[in-house]
Amino acid sequence: MRAVFLDTQTFSSQIPFSNIAKQLDVLECFPITQPEDVIKRCLGFDVVITNKVVLTDEIISALPDLKLICVAATGTNNVDILSAKAQGVAVTNAAGYAGPSVAQYIMAQLLNYYQNIHHHHKNVVDGLWQQSETFCFLGNPIEELSGKTLGLVGYGHIAKHLENIAKAFDMKVLISEHKHADVIRSGRIAFNDMLTQSDIISLHCPLNQDTDQLITHDSFKRMKPTAVLVNTARGQIIDTEALKTALINKEIGYAIIDVLVQEPPRSNELLLQNDISNISVTAHIAWASQQAQQRLISIIADNIKAYQLNQVLNRVI
Structure with missing residues (x-):
């Protein structure tokens, strides 16, 4: 599977993404992604990982290869869940890390x-x-x-x-x-x-x-x-x-x-x-101990692995 991570800069620079990369054939990372760049950066990828980048109905509908959205947070209010469901796209979150x-x-x-x-x-x-x-x-x-x-x-x-x-x-x-x-x-x-x-x-x-x-x-x-x-x-x-x-x-x-x-x-x-x-x-940092960030990355990796094995883990839809 091919995945794109749209906003890695929302994590500390000391946090490795190797656990995620191990589950994938390709992992492309962008520090930040502006709204006008989301579609072109996601085209051709099976998995989109987003922390705070918003995925609207317009965006999800424009991505025919998209199979899985991994939200790098517990809250999923930045993803149009109804649109993802209508397009047959699975959505996972990361609960219990912080x-x-x-x-x-x-x-x-x-x-x-x-x-x-x-x-x-x-x-x-x-x-x-x-x-x-x-x-x-x-x-x-x-x-x-x-x-x-x-x-x-x-x-x-x-x-x-x-x-x-x-x-x-x-x-x-x-x-x-x-x-x-x-x-x-x-x-x-x-x-x-x-x-x-x-x-x-x-x-x-x-x-x-x-x-x-x-x-x-x-x-x-x-x-x-x-x-x-x-x-x-x-x-x-x-x-x-x-x-x-x-x-x-x-x-x-x-x-x-x-x-x-x-x-x-x-x-x-x-x-x-x-x-x-x-x-x-403070600047939205309560969640961000080094240990919590690493737990979150591991949860995303587990979510991708479970999806590939047809298992349900942290599935929102």
């Missing part, structure tokens, strides 16, 4: 926020400890994670990893039911109740028609004024304007954001302006 990486990122961010690590380090760099009249220089308050309540929206591989770590810190964990659910499943809590009771809310749901703009002005008004909102899922899950308003007006305490609606962001991105001080934004 749990340790994302959970570690979230805990690192929370520990930094509640422990005030950068502030206390700066106090020493600025000489404040050296000038102290007592054995310590306390500075800004330090809070424990122990006893705090973590609300999880979405309860898959990543959320379960985070839950395990949170419980090791003696935190209480609430698992949210779907926002408009009529029935609350055992072990879960109503969405609005989760909002009001949680000290930290972490989003782990996929982006779909039910989760687009899931967190709104109303959501923020229900949260504690000290609440911390964490988004490592998709930017569209949060109403960006509502989040900015909530942060500026101190309706919530802090936001930890690893994903935005537009990636890479434009210069006028609302959440990157200087008028917000209570936010930490």
Whole structure:
């Protein structure tokens, strides 16, 4: 089989693709692919591997040799699934690779926020400890994670990893039911109740028609004024304007954001302006430990191998 990888630059340069190449006769790689180049780069290939390059109905319909689309991520919202199904093209994703990486990122961010690590380090760099009249220089308050309540929206591989770590810190964990659910499943809590009771809310749901703009002005008004909102899922899950308003007006305490609606962001991105001080934004890297990236590449290789053996593995369709 012949495969083309459209956006290898979404992976670290230290990550080898040899596991994928072993499953193929040909593997052609492009660092990035612009929309106008997708069709010509995919023509003649049986397999297309994409992380974030969008594959529309127009593109899929123009590729008569295409048999398999491997999405190098868990979410498949960049592929027209209905079109692929209509064209008889299989689609696979890569689930279960990023749990340790994302959970570690979230805990690192929370520990930094509640422990005030950068502030206390700066106090020493600025000489404040050296000038102290007592054995310590306390500075800004330090809070424990122990006893705090973590609300999880979405309860898959990543959320379960985070839950395990949170419980090791003696935190209480609430698992949210779907926002408009009529029935609350055992072990879960109503969405609005989760909002009001949680000290930290972490989003782990996929982006779909039910989760687009899931967190709104109303959501923020229900949260504690000290609440911390964490988004490592998709930017569209949060109403960006509502989040900015909530942060500026101190309706919530802090936001930890690893994903935005537009990636890479434009210069006028609302959440990157200087008028917000209570936010930490990173460049969609929560998933990207070296180990997680290598697991993801191995999953893609396994998906291609399974397809060639007529086996179903990580198949979306």
